[in-house]
Amino acid sequence: MKNFELFLSESGIPIFYVKIGMGFMFSFLITFFSIPTIIKISRRKNLMDEPGIRSSHLRKIPNLGGIAIFYSIGICASIFAYELFDLYKFLFASLIILLYIGIMDDIVVMRAYKKLVAQIIVSALIVIGSDIRIRNLFGIFGIYELGYLVSILFSIITFIILINAFNLIDGIDGLAGGYSVICSALFGISYYRLGEYNYPLVVLSMIIIGSVLAFLYYNLSNFRTSKIFMGDTGSMLLGFLLAFTCICFIDIFIDKALPNVPRYHLQSAPVVAVAILILPIVDTLNVIVIRLAHKKSPFDADKNHIHHKLLKLNLTHRRSSFYIILYYLFIVTVAYYFRHINVNLLLILVLALGFLGAYIPDIIYVLKNNKKTTN
Secondary structure: OHHHHHHHHHHOOOHHHHHHHHHHHHHHHHHHHHHHHHHHHHHHOOOEEOOOOOOOOOOOEEOOHHHHHHHHHHHHHHHHOOHHHHHOOOHHHHHHHHHHHHHHHHHHOOOHHHHHHHHHHHHHHHHHHOOOOOOEEEEEOOEEEOOHHHHHHHHHHHHHHHHHHHHHOOOOOOHHHHHHHHHHHHHHHHHHHOOHHHHHHHHHHHHHHHHHHHHHHHHOOOOHHHOOOOHHHHHHHHHHHHHHHHHHHHHHOOOOOOOOOOOOOOOOHHHHHHHHOHHHHHHHHHHHHHHHHOOOOOOOOOOOOHHHHHHHOOOOHHHHHHHHHHHHHHHHHHHHHOOOOOHHHHHHHHHHHHHHHHHHHHHHHHHHHHHHHHO
């Protein structure tokens, strides 16, 4: 790869843009051509997702699409963003563990505590081993620099929450995949604007986008024989990678004594990161509050997620995913526009808009029923 880079530099071709283009193209193609084989094997071996209480589908669907996503990202990131694996030694090991746990859960359904133990191990590897952690809250709740042990604990919990939160929004066609594309694009653009030291993260973001777009081609298919879900394998992998890019984004704005590495300052960096990942955060918090209010376990399955509420309004999966993503893009826009105001006020604004979005479908449903009653 380094010889190839030398050839490009001597030819006057910008290496970075070649990596972006080839990373995107190959990640798309690898996923695109891998999924039909996975569907064929899944149907032959009956490795299918059975409809359940939380399901929004009525028939068995292959649910191992996450294998293709991992396969694509694993190959392309190792080639076009190999610097990440030099810098973060335990990144690839963490992805392998998540792949194993995800496949096991998609095939035989693992106990929740076993998945949690694996997620703790993965999070500890990347936080402690690779030193990817939240070091500063930039004044949120009056908190600035975190102590080492507090930083490690807080970062591990953040990883676990985001991995599971992203898993929970994977309930209708196109939502988890579409949202991961948007988040990766927003983080990728941010990394690009923050300088060439962050270019490997830009390439990684493009690789994720390419892989997920290819998956969405099949996930949104109207043909029964070509439809597939990403399963826990895909949702945990994407949740982990988005948590990784999120924490790296916050960490960029910390002044660290690294030679020849420019550092930046944006007081609202953690809140902007929260705004980008606001959907899984708000959706998870909302369903937990509802379950606790009804004296149920936070882990009990139900249909109180935002996407379930939109389906209740007789919207299709595609329309529901589109409206949800569009609304939360609006929140990101608001957060970016007001990024220079007080960080606590901005956090309140972002969370308020997030929870408002969670209850807009309920308000519309009540108004529609009242209108029917009066007629």
